[in-house]
Amino acid sequence: xxxxxxxxxxxxxxxxxxxxxxxxxxxxxxxxxxxxxxxxxxxxxxxxxxxxxxxxxxxxxxxxxxxxxxxxxxxxxxxxxxxxxxxxxxxxxxxxxxxxxxxxxxxxxxxxxxxxxxxxxxxxxxxxxxxxxxxxxxxxxxxxxxxxxxxxxxxxxxxxxxxxxxxxxxxxxxx
Numbered sequence: 001x002x003x004x005x006x007x008x009x010x011x012x013x014x015x016x017x018x019x020x021x022x023x024x025x026x027x028x029x030x031x032x033x034x035x036x037x038x039x040x041x042x043x044x045x046x047x048x049x050x051x052x053x054x055x056x057x058x059x060x061x062x063x064x065x066x067x068x069x070x071x072x073x074x075x076x077x078x079x080x081x082x083x084x085x086x087x088x089x090x091x092x093x094x095x096x097x098x099x100x101x102x103x104x105x106x107x108x109x110x111x112x113x114x115x116x117x118x119x120x121x122x123x124x125x126x127x128x129x130x131x132x133x134x135x136x137x138x139x140x141x142x143x144x145x146x147x148x149x150x151x152x153x154x155x156x157x158x159x160x161x162x163x164x165x166x167x168x169x170x171x172x173x174x175x
Contacts (some may be wrong), residue, residue, distance in 0.1 A: 005058070005105065005109070006058065006060070006061060006101075006102040006105040006106050006109070007060055007099065007102055008058035008059035008060030008061055009058040009059055010058060011056040011057065011058050011061070011063065011106065011109055011110065012056060012057055012058065013054065013055070013056055014055050014056070014057050015055055016050060016051050016053070016055055024044055024047050024048070025040070025044070027043075027047055028040055028043035028044045028047055029043075031043040031046070031047075035128070049066075049070075050064060053065060053066055053070070053088075054066075054067070056110060057092065059092075060091055060092060060093075060102075061089060061090070061091060061092065061097075061102070061106065062089075062090055062091075062092050063087055063088065063089050063090075063106055063110060064087075064088040065085060065086070065087055065088075065110055065111075066085065066086040066088070067085050068082050068083065068084070068085075069081075069082050070086070071084045071085055071086035071137070072084075074086050074135070074137055075137065080139065080140070080143060083139075083140040083143070084137055084138060084139055084140065085110075085111050085115075085137075085138040086135060086136070086137055086138070087106065087107060087110060087111070087117070087135065087136040087138060088133060088134075088135055089103060089106060089133070089134045089135070089136065090131065090132060090133040090134065091132065094131070094132060095132060096132045097132065097134050103119070103134065103136065107136055107138060111138045112141065114141045115138050115139055115140065115141050116138070116139045116143070116144050116145045116148075117136040117137065117138040117139070118136065118137045118139070118145055119134060119135065119136050120135070120137070
């Protein structure tokens, strides 16, 4: 079976060119205008973190990947610290991502098919909403989200061709 990719083609690893210190300060000041509770140092630290993330792109998506300790700012369970992956997904044209199947395929390609991921909808008091950017916290393979369907194995071959049968099959794709 051929490898299945999200719409826009295969994800290709790339890097972000470090901006000048002056540009980082300007960007940090813009962030502070929207989030006045942040200090300039906190905003700068967030921008610098993005420079060193694993970055993958295709014609539609850009994904920043933070693995293990680099994901710990979003992990609040001690036993999972240093073991999760954070995927920050956005469309390159800045439009909303509204395709669950693409998000699932991105998770599978960059972390693995045997890992559960969580997309959180937080309390308003904890919400950060500055862009059409989506965040998945991917658990290690030995941990599961304590909600949802139980573990069951369905062979991909059994799902193809059935309505909503395969989260990995997209219009126009052939296997």
